[in-house]
Amino acid sequence: MEILKYIALIDQAINENESEIEGLDRAIGDGDHFINLKRGITAIHSMTDQLSTMTVNEQFKMIGMKVLSTVGGASGPLFATFFLEMGKHITDSKPSLKIIAEAFSKAVDGIKQRGKSDVGQKTMLDVLIPVAAKFEELASSNMSTQEIASDVNQFAIDCAHNTKDMLPTKGRSSGLGERALGHMDPGAKSCQVMISAVCQHIQGE
Known part of the structure; x- marks a missing residue:
């Protein structure tokens, strides 16, 4: 897996969607979601040389620990959990799509447990949980990797x-009640942007 390449693609996509993510966060969030995302990505970039010499599971674990120690807000520990869980379940440098899908699902479940949240609560999990289930389903099909990436991409957009x-x-x-209607959740949007960045790159390969 080329983790560092995908981190760079995610960084670019987050920057391209800065105004929308920040606007959503100002409307119904804490106003620091984009800043925390950038802080995490910058911290990961600072470890590029060290990460490049590591195995895949070591990379995931080190990224998780770095995110945990540098990213504040509600999302920091949740994204850290994702990377740490991925590191537990992916040990091969060239894992099959099915193994990646299973690891992704377990990592999302880790976020669910850490955040004590579930689908339907207007959070990042309203993208992550259904996308994880869809990814596992498609990874067990006879579809090509590019077809799976295309379907997951569109599904993530719809979920957001x-x-x-x-x-x-x-x-x-949660305290805004009906005033939050009409706005996408900023965490759901940023997760969709990250998923789409990876999927769109795979579609083009």
Whole structure:
């Protein structure tokens, strides 16, 4: 797996969507979501030389620990959990798509347990949980990698848009009630952007 390449692609995509993510966070979040995302990505970039000499699971674990120690807000520990869990379940430098999908699902479950949250609460999990299930399903099909990437990409976009119609029951926006309707959750949007960056690159390969 070329983790550092995908981190760079995610960084570019987050920058391209800065205004939308920040706008959503100002409307219904804490206002620091984008800053925390950039802090985490910058911290990961600072370890590029060290990471380049490591095995895949070591890379995931070190990224997770770095995110945990440098990223604040509600999302820092959750993203850290994701990387740490991926490191537990991917040990091969060239894992099969099925193994990646299973690891992704376990990592998302780790976020769910850490955040004590679930689907339907207008959070990042409203993208991550359904996308994880869809990814596992497609990874066991006869579809090509590019076809799977295309379907996962569109599904993630749809899931993020679906949060517009949800009432928040978790996190900063939970106190806004119906005032949060019509806005995508910023965490759901940023997760969609990251997933789409990876999927769109795979589609083009």
